[in-house]
Structures are given as C-alpha cells and as structure tokens.
Amino acid sequence: MSNLRKNRILTLSAAGVAAVAAITGAAFALAARADSGAPERAVAVLAPTQGQKVHGQVVFERKGSGVEVVAEVEGLAPGTHGFHVHEVGDCSAPDASSAKGHLNPTNEPHGARDAAKRHEGDLGNIEADASGKAQAKLVDTKLSLDGAQSIVGKAVIVHEKADDFTTQPTGNAGGRVACGVVKVEAKGR
Ligand code: CU
Numbered sequence: 001m002s003n004l005r006k007n008r009i010l011t012l013s014a015a016g017v018a019a020v021a022a023i024t025g026a027a028f029a030l031a032a033r034a035d036s037g038a039p040e041r042a043v044a045v046l047a048p049t050q051g052q053k054v055h056g057q058v059v060f061e062r063k064g065s066g067v068e069v070v071a072e073v074e075g076l077a078p079g080t081h082g083f084h085v086h087e088v089g090d091c092s093a094p095d096a097s098s099a100k101g102h103l104n105p106t107n108e109p110h111g112a113r114d115a116a117k118r119h120e121g122d123l124g125n126i127e128a129d130a131s132g133k134a135q136a137k138l139v140d141t142k143l144s145l146d147g148a149q150s151i152v153g154k155a156v157i158v159h160e161k162a163d164d165f166t167t168q169p170t171g172n173a174g175g176r177v178a179c180g181v182v183k184v185e186a187k188g189r
Pocket residue numbers: 082083084085086102157158159173
C-alpha cells in the first residue's frame with residue numbers, strides 16, 4: 001500500500017471516529033435533557049371548593065416554545081368563568097383563598113391571555129355550556145413548566161364569574177369554584 005493511500009485511510013478513519021463521537025455526544029445531550037428534570041407534561045386535578053360541585057382536569061404539555069393547555073371542567077354554572085394559574089399550590093382553604101393571587105413572577109398587570117402585558121397565570125376564560133361543561137384547548141407562550149417561572153407546584157383556579165381582563169389585579173372574576181395543584185406526571189418508564 002502506498003503511503004498516500006495509507007494516509008487517506010487514516011484520515012477517513014479519523015473522520016469516522018469524529019462523526020461517531022459527535023453522534024454519541026448528541027445522544028448524551030438528548031439524554032441529559034430528558035433527565036434534567038425539565039418536565040414535558042404536568043396535570044392539575046380540579047376539585048370543588050366548599051359548596052361547589054365543579055370537577056375537572058387541566059393538562060399542560062410542552063409544545064415547541066409554548067405549553068399546550070387542555071382543560072375539561074364540569075359542574076359549572078352555564079356561562080363564562082375566569083381561568084388562572086395562581087401563585088401558591090395550596091387549595092386547602094374552603095374558598096381556595098390559600099392559593100393567593102395570580103401567578104405573576106414578572107410583576108405585570110392583569111390582562112387577557114393575548115395581551116402584551118399580563119400575569120403569567122392569566123389564561124382568560126372558559127365557557128361552560130348549558131350542561132355546565134367547559135372544554136378549552138390552547139397553546140400559550142408565556143407559561144413555563146420549568147425554571148424560575150414554572151407553573152409546577154402552583155394552583156389552577158376556576159372562578160364563579162367571567163374575567164373582565166381589566167380590573168386589577170383579579171379581573172373581577174368573583175369567587176373560586178374549583179382548585180387544583182399543578183403536578184408533574186410520573187413518567188411511564
Ligand atoms: Cu383566578
């Protein structure tokens with residue numbers, strides 16, 4: 001074998017090793033991301049506050065740069081109901097006042113979900129039909145499932161009345177009819 005050919009084979013081998021190393025590195029990076037504790041999915045199971053019969057579930061799932069929110073709620077009065085993430089994951093008070101105010105880590109005013117400035121927890125309203133059932137599906141780009149602004153461990157609240165998107169800092173949505181803490185789902189593995 002000529003020296004030239006030998007060198008070429010060595011060069012190709014080196015390139016091959018580098019490629020394998022790069023792929024392995026990427027695989028490790030992916031595995032590290034999966035195990036970094038950044039959740040892909042979290043769920044809040046909504047239970048009624050005192051005197052109410054509102055039940056439901058809200059699933060939060062990472063979708064691209066946003067979080068998909070899928071809510072299914074029943075037992076509501078027909079009509080429009082404020083729907084927020086509140087800052088304390090504590091639904092223990094009979095009126096869920098223990099969940100405190102809207103989640104607002106960036107200190108913004110209260111607003112509609114599509115407002116330029118709003119609380120992170122401002123998810124607008126849900127609409128209950130004549131049978132008291134409400135369903136909502138949306139992707140929100142302000143919600144976060146990890147880091148300093150994570151909604152995990154916070155509380156989802158459904159209100160008695162509509163959020164007017166104007167009244168500060170609550171939206172004047174009245175009492176709290178259901179509450180549930182946002183929890184990361186156990187991984188199926
Ligand atoms: Cu609220």
